[in-house]
Structures are given as C-alpha cells and as structure tokens.
Amino acid sequence: MDPAKAPILYLDGVTVSFDGFRALNGLSFYVEPGELRAVIGPNGAGKTTMMDVVTGRTRPDKGDVIFRGEHDLTGLDEARIAELGIGRKFQKPTVFESHSVFENLAIALKADRRARATLFARLSPHQRARIDEVLETTALAAFSARPAGALSHGQKQWLEIGMLLMQDPDLLLVDEPVAGMTDAETEQTGALLRGIAGQRSVIVVEHDMEFVRALGTRVTVLHEGAVLAEGSLETVQNDQRVVEVYLGR
Numbered sequence: 001m002d003p004a005k006a007p008i009l010y011l012d013g014v015t016v017s018f019d020g021f022r023a024l025n026g027l028s029f030y031v032e033p034g035e036l037r038a039v040i041g042p043n044g045a046g047k048t049t050m051m052d053v054v055t056g057r058t059r060p061d062k063g064d065v066i067f068r069g070e071h072d073l074t075g076l077d078e079a080r081i082a083e084l085g086i087g088r089k090f091q092k093p094t095v096f097e098s099h100s101v102f103e104n105l106a107i108a109l110k111a112d113r114r115a116r117a118t119l120f121a122r123l124s125p126h127q128r129a130r131i132d133e134v135l136e137t138t139a140l141a142a143f144s145a146r147p148a149g150a151l152s153h154g155q156k157q158w159l160e161i162g163m164l165l166m167q168d169p170d171l172l173l174v175d176e177p178v179a180g181m182t183d184a185e186t187e188q189t190g191a192l193l194r195g196i197a198g199q200r201s202v203i204v205v206e207h208d209m210e211f212v213r214a215l216g217t218r219v220t221v222l223h224e225g226a227v228l229a230e231g232s233l234e235t236v237q238n239d240q241r242v243v244e245v246y247l248g249r
Contacts, residue, residue, distance in 0.1 A: 006069025008033045008171055008201045014063030016049050023049040025225035036197035038212045039205045041222035042246045047205045051173045055088045056081040087169035091176045093156040097149030101140050101159055104148050105131045108163035138162040139188060154185030172202045178211050190214045
C-alpha cells in the first residue's frame with residue numbers, strides 16, 4: 001500500500017474473541033487522512049473493542065490494522081502506537097486536578113514526557129506558543145491559570161482533548177465526548193472536533209444522535225462486531241437493518 005495514497009487507518013477482517021464471544025467479527029473499514037468519522041451502534045456492537053485494538057490494548061485473533069499505509073498495529077504495544085501518532089480520549093476525563101490548565105498542557109508536551117519535574121522552568125518560546133494555540137483551540141485560554149479540578153465537566157473534556165493535541169497525533173479516537181454535558185457544552189464540543197479534523201483524523205464513538213447529526217459527517221454503524229451500514233446519518237437512519245437492531249429500540 002502506497003503510504004502517500006493510503007487511508008490513515010485501515011482495518012481488514014479484524015476478529016477478536018473473549019471466552020468464545022466474538023467482540024469483533026471480521027471488522028473492515030477505513031478512515032481517510034483529515035476525516036471526521038462517527039461510529040455508532042448498540043451496546044456490545046464492538047465499538048470499545050475496536051478502539052482497544054487500534055490503540056494496542058487488545059490484540060486481535062486475526063486481521064490487519066494498518067496505520068498510514070505502512071505500520072501494522074497488531075504487533076505493537078500501546079506506547080509505540082502512541083508514539084506513531086494515535087491518541088485516545090476515554091469517556092471519563094483524566095486530568096491532573098491540582099495542576100493548572102496551563103500546567104496540564106505542559107505536562108502533555110510530546111517532547112518532554114520524561115522530565116516533568118523541570119518542565120515548567122525550561123519551556124521554549126515555541127512550546128509556550130504551542131500551549132497558547134491549544135488553549136485557544138479548546139476555548140480554555142481564559143482559564144489557563146485555574147486548577148483543572150475547578151473546571152466544569154465539559155471543560156475537563158476539552159482540556160483532555162487539548163492534552164492529546166499537545167502530543168500532535170495524526171489520529172484521535174474520542175469516546176462519547178458529550179456524555180453528561182450541557183447543551184451549550186455539547187455544541188461547543190462539536191465545533192471543537194470539527195475544527196480539529198482536517199489537520200488530523202478524528203473517530204468519535206457516540207450514542208447521542210443529535211450530536212452525531214451536528215457533526216455532519218460520515219457515520220459507521222457497528223453491530224455484532226462488524227459494519228452494518230455506512231454513510232451519512234440520514235442514509236443509515238433510513239436503513240431498515242439499522243432501524244431494527246439499533247434505532248428502533
């Protein structure tokens with residue numbers, strides 16, 4: 001596969017079994033560079049297992065998981081996959097609550113993860129500018145000095161997305177980012193993710209159909225560990241199979 005023309009992420013025939021249960025059953029789909037993709041499906045459809053496979057937490061029984069057309073992720077550990085440029089945001093935010101917003105972003109800097117104790121004293125002008133850029137992107141510039149623990153639930157989610165952005169990933173996996181958010185926070189999160197896409201690829205796993213609609217992007221529907229349907233939200237909502245297994249519940 002020519003890396004220059006390859007999808008950012010390509011899954012082909014990926015199967016994962018746990019105690020006889022097939023969490024993924026020949027899962028195949030791909031995501032283009034710069035694409036924002038929504039992944040939906042009922043509980044147990046394989047959404048979390050798919051993210052676990054891509055990030056190295058779970059090794060598939062068989063199948064290919066190719067990143068940027070040249071890296072087979074199935075044989076790599078989590079740390080190596082993160083170094084290649086894949087970041088994952090879990091549903092529950094994990095920020096350093098006693099540190100300021102600025103300090104959280106500084107801690108996350110890609111180049112200095114092994115030297116946190118002396119990090120703040122020797123931030124270069126370029127690094128400080130990068131932090132300022134991410135503060136603006138995540139709408140947290142006004143809260144730079146505030147302890148992360150004092151942020152709202154939505155702001156903590158944005159900070160964690162910002163911490164991932166500090167590591168400059170090519171692909172972001174984001175798990176149910178708007179769960180527990182206010183309507184205003186949900187709207188702002190959609191704008192944030194749409195703004196991030198283009199420069200990098202973003203896969204959003206979500207249950208909130210109105211949020212998926214607001215993203216205005218291609219949707220992949222998983223069911224029983226495989227792709228059931230794919231297309232615009234309107235297309236998949238009108239697919240009778242999707243109605244029967246997911247939307248009709």
